[in-house]
Amino acid sequence: MKKHLEALLQGAVDALKESGGIAREIVPDILVERTRDARHGDFASNLALTLAKPARCNPRELAQRIINALPDDAAIERVEIAGPGFINFFVKLQSQYQVIETIHEQGHFFGRSEIGKGLNVQVEFVSANPTGPLHVGHGRGAAYGGVVANLLAAVGYDVQREYYVNDAGRQMDILAVSIWLRYLEECGELLPFPGNGYRGEYVRDIAWELHKEAGDRYRCPADRVMDGVPPDEPQGGDKEEHIDALIARAGTLLGPERYRVILQSGRDHILADIREDLAEFGLHYDEWFSERVLMQSGAVESALAKLRAGGHLYEKEGALWFASSALGDEKDRVVRRENGQTTYFASDIAYHMNKLERGFERIIDIWGADHHGYVPRIKAAMQAMGEDPSKLEVLLVQFAVLYRGKEKISMSTRAGEFVTLRQLRNEVGKDAARFFYCLRRAEQHMDFDLKLACSQSNDNPVYYVQYAHARVCSVLRQLDEKGLERNLTQGMEQLERLIESHEQALIGTLSRYPEILERAALQHEPHQLTQYLRELANDFHTYYNAHQFLVDDNALRNARLNLICAVRQVIANGLSLLDVSAPESM
RNA sequence: CUCCCCGUAGCUCAGUUGGAUAGAGCGCAGGAUUCCUAAUCCUGAGGUCAGAGGUUCGAAUCCUCUCGGGGAGGCCA
Numbered sequence: 001m002k003k004h005l006e007a008l009l010q011g012a013v014d015a016l017k018e019s020g021g022i023a024r025e026i027v028p029d030i031l032v033e034r035t036r037d038a039r040h041g042d043f044a045s046n047l048a049l050t051l052a053k054p055a056r057c058n059p060r061e062l063a064q065r066i067i068n069a070l071p072d073d074a075a076i077e078r079v080e081i082a083g084p085g086f087i088n089f090f091v092k093l094q095s096q097y098q099v100i101e102t103i104h105e106q107g108h109f110f111g112r113s114e115i116g117k118g119l120n121v122q123v124e125f126v127s128a129n130p131t132g133p134l135h136v137g138h139g140r141g142a143a144y145g146g147v148v149a150n151l152l153a154a155v156g157y158d159v160q161r162e163y164y165v166n167d168a169g170r171q172m173d174i175l176a177v178s179i180w181l182r183y184l185e186e187c188g189e190l191l192p193f194p195g196n197g198y199r200g201e202y203v204r205d206i207a208w209e210l211h212k213e214a215g216d217r218y219r220c221p222a223d224r225v226m227d228g229v230p231p232d233e234p235q236g237g238d239k240e241e242h243i244d245a246l247i248a249r250a251g252t253l254l255g256p257e258r259y260r261v262i263l264q265s266g267r268d269h270i271l272a273d274i275r276e277d278l279a280e281f282g283l284h285y286d287e288w289f290s291e292r293v294l295m296q297s298g299a300v301e302s303a304l305a306k307l308r309a310g311g312h313l314y315e316k317e318g319a320l321w322f323a324s325s326a327l328g329d330e331k332d333r334v335v336r337r338e339n340g341q342t343t344y345f346a347s348d349i350a351y352h353m354n355k356l357e358r359g360f361e362r363i364i365d366i367w368g369a370d371h372h373g374y375v376p377r378i379k380a381a382m383q384a385m386g387e388d389p390s391k392l393e394v395l396l397v398q399f400a401v402l403y404r405g406k407e408k409i410s411m412s413t414r415a416g417e418f419v420t421l422r423q424l425r426n427e428v429g430k431d432a433a434r435f436f437y438c439l440r441r442a443e444q445h446m447d448f449d450l451k452l453a454c455s456q457s458n459d460n461p462v463y464y465v466q467y468a469h470a471r472v473c474s475v476l477r478q479l480d481e482k483g484l485e486r487n488l489t490q491g492m493e494q495l496e497r498l499i500e501s502h503e504q505a506l507i508g509t510l511s512r513y514p515e516i517l518e519r520a521a522l523q524h525e526p527h528q529l530t531q532y533l534r535e536l537a538n539d540f541h542t543y544y545n546a547h548q549f550l551v552d553d554n555a556l557r558n559a560r561l562n563l564i565c566a567v568r569q570v571i572a573n574g575l576s577l578l579d580v581s582a583p584e585s586m
Numbered sequence: 587c588u589c590c591c592c593g594u595a596g597c598u599c600a601g602u603u604g605g606a607u608a609g610a611g612c613g614c615a616g617g618a619u620u621c622c623u624a625a626u627c628c629u630g631a632g633g634u635c636a637g638a639g640g641u642u643c644g645a646a647u648c649c650u651c652u653c654g655g656g657g658a659g660g661c662c663a
Contacts, residue, residue: 033602036609046605049643059643083606084643129663171663240662319661330589330659337661344663372590373658398591398656440599443591445656447598461611463625471623478622512602519602531600534610538627545618545627586625 041088059085116157143437176263182207282579327380435462491558
């Protein structure tokens, strides 16, 4: 309807240009939007206001001329000029009822579109290091990314969901050492645990299992482990030097083979846990992409070779630098350290090249907001490689600050004190957690009150929406119990019986759904969908309280049932995009 | 010091990409069920849209500055 009206206005403008009413050079930006106030009709355009200045004409007068040039249209009841020069459209009730039939016909597909034209898009999200379980901070990125991917798929993009596994690099070594040291404790060795190690309980669990399976195969005496290792921070040393020495010691005492087994087992354990966690949270990835596999394929080296060939690399102070500052970054970045190891950034360059080589026409990375400084350098790298940086879109998700009531909860992965995503799911349930995360814009800092979310009270808006769905189901059950018939065809024929203001409002809200979906998808804003669903549920609950659906009048009853079934369908469609269940009873 | 995000009702947040009298939930004060689920609904109080300028027919929205909160600025990831 919106686009239809825009086309009508375009026609009117063209006609005015023909007749010399306005100058031909003027190219107006024709925009029709829904009104906030029913008294302003159903749709409004500010065309006359924006056109007034270039056309050198009084806006109200111009509006009148535009209206005069508008062709007759079957869907339009009347057109008015209001305020400073708005053109308000009143749509005939008859054509508004149409949406109920459309929803019934299209069912699960109602609201979907093909705007994406099958464009290949990759959405990469969560991608937490496999060094520990996911915490509630990851939960937000997980819910957000999953819904963004669903939304894009719903409007016609060909979407691939990917998790990048950072399983190369020092963090994995720290994990391996942490496991090994806990394992040695299992064996009965007495040694201090490094301040910089992973102290979480899950490390002990992995160590315990390793000991159970392998016995003393990886055991070394404590004094040989600690011999000559520089002191840890509490003892006046440097915690980084301390743990690096322990990593080196583990390598020499265990040998590369046994060391690799421990590292691999830690990685596999934690990754399996993350996969299960995300699956239970409703997320299913198409690809789990390993950084280590990428490195072994030689992709990092060839990416560096390509940069070097383009003249973007130089040596300084023993390290290899990428001249990113010439391409919009704040400063140049190291890609190969003095010790010969490539940096995480080097892997990331290769990774993004790999994405493009796989044929994705658009790449969406969803990162924590603390990585925002990282965006210019990765775009610089793409440009240096001769790629179009605008193919990459980075969406930043702000952290959620956790509260339990008034008390702020601090989070530290190393200390293992964080609240895990799994704990959250167990306490509040998947549906509530997902809905809660998607209630706010991603760039918005979010206060996440666990006490509130855990309370399972009415405060949680997910129940409000789900209840509307369950209520429709309940009405249909009552229909059976009362032995009443439902005649779908009669209901469709009698839709003009829906004359109550509550019904009009509900129909209007239903017809907005496709627009909401499009906006939410293109702007990557799931909260528009959750916000809409609350409105729809509100309209429905209000209607429910004001009118009886199961009335004796067959025609009216069938018309109302068709309306509320349309509501149920749209709620189910919206919730399914959020990966939130739509229960038939509560 | 530089850059990014943010500042809207007591609290948590929306605000249709510059539109008409700024909204919702929670909380607070009242009220609604002989009737399809009261996990619901209705009414009310509550605002200098952080502040000051500017852009124009029109600003919570765009520009500049100030104040305040959070984050980033590693040969960590």
